[in-house]
Every structure is written in C-alpha cells, then in structure tokens.
Amino acid sequence: MINPEKTIGNLIDKQNVSFISSIDCKGFPNTKAMLPPRKREGIKTFYFTTNTSSMRVGQYKENENACIYFCDKRFFRGVMLRGTMEVLEDEASRQMIWRNGDTMYYPQGVNDPDYCVLKFTALDGRYYSNFHSEEFNIDELLREQLPESK
Template sequence: MMKDIKQTIGNLIDKQSVSFIGSVDDEGFPNLKAMLPPRKRDDIKTFYFTTNTSSKRVAQYRENPKACIYFCDKRFFRGVMLKGVMEVLEDAASKEMIWQEGDTMYYPQGVTDPDYCVLKFTANTGRYYTNFSSEDFIIE
C-alpha cells in the first residue's frame, strides 16, 4: 500500500502534458480520447476539463455519465486510472472558473461561446500501476 496515495497520484497527474478521458458509446463500447491536462483539480477526487459542447464526448456523457480518466508517466512506466462520473457544465460560473487567456483560439466568442463547456469528472475508485504491479483504491 502506498504511503500517501493522494500525494503520489497528484504528483504524477500534475507532471503530465496529456490526459485521457473515457466514455461509453450508444452501443456500450468504451471510447477513449486524448485531452490536454485538466484545468483544475481538487485533490484526486474532482477534475475540470474544457471541451466543445458540440463534441461526440459531450453527447456520450449526457447519455451515460459513467467515465474514466487516465494519466500515464511514460518515462517511469506508471499510470493511474480513475473511475467515476462526468458532468457537462454550461453555467457561467463553471465556464469562468477554468477559462484561460488564449482560449478564444478554440472558442472564438469567448467565455460565453455556446460551443464551450466544462467537463467535471468526479472519481470514486482508482487503480495505480507502478513497478510491474497494480493497486486498487477507493477515493473519499
């Protein structure tokens, strides 16, 4: 068992330039997508990503909120998968919370662009892989 699972996993996450999000399609199959890192995270429980409201992933999360996110440290061949639910947030406060300068490149109308939304992932469980072994854990 890891000494401080939240710190170990948090450090791994914070050092990655790519994250992966998983959704379930209408036929029940998993779908993965590479994304930029989360814009914000609260411990290893809650993560916030930006995306297009019109995206396939948003439609899938609205239909079935079951989701996972994955972070991989390829240098040391270790990673963590977190399982939970994904919410699609379109309220002004959520959008403003993670808006960054330069986002108009993706959302030309700014923070109020109707094609800009926030994905909020809330983790329940996880699985950490390192040194040729895996460990499951519950997130509280």
C-alpha cells in the first residue's frame, strides 16, 4: 500500500455496511452487519450507534475485545481491524454522533436510555487486496507516516 491510512480510509468510507464482532460468554466470536460508522478518526477510532439493550452491548461490557471489518466486494478488497470496543452512554458522546432522523430508532431522542455509542479503538489489522494480505500495527503504521522532525 502506498499510503495505508488513505487507502484503508477510502475503502471504509465507500462502504454502506460494516461488520462488527464481539466475544460471547462461551468465548466464541459473534459478528453482525451494521450501518457504517457515524464518525471515524483516521483508521484508529470509529464510532457507531446502537441500542443499549442489544446483545452486542452486553457482550462488549463483559469483554471489550472486538473486531470490525469492511469489504469492497466490487474489487474484492477488505480490511479487518482488531481492538477494543467501549460502550459510551454520556451525553457528549451521544450528541457527537446524533443525526436528524435518529428518533426513528430512538423515539425519546438523544437522551433515550436505549441509545448508546460504541467506540472502537484499533490496535492492529489485516488488509486484503489483489490476492495478497498484509498485517499491520496501527500505531507503527501511523508513526511511519509522520514527517520526520528536524
């Protein structure tokens, strides 16, 4: 990849579905299709909306290990990011990603008790393209892209 953060970021931004995975009480991965993240900070931090009452939220509260995946089926490319998922229920986090129309899912508005934010923080990942996959560490990848200080 010439610019991994840009390449991966572009792939993510063009998808209308994302996949998130959690670990259940028996230690098995559980994967779910979701809408794309509401906000992302580079390829390290992602924010999703979900129901506080969902099975996934319960699993993340028990075990924060998580994985997210984005797939560009047209060009058969994908990126898997491994890291941790935090469940955020504070007002600032809710406000940050709230959108008009969300009352369709959360009728009581931004303070609906069944509305929360999932914050994913990537540690490492694997990028697949052109029949080749490449593992990377997020922090190392981002350090490599910083211009050298003089």
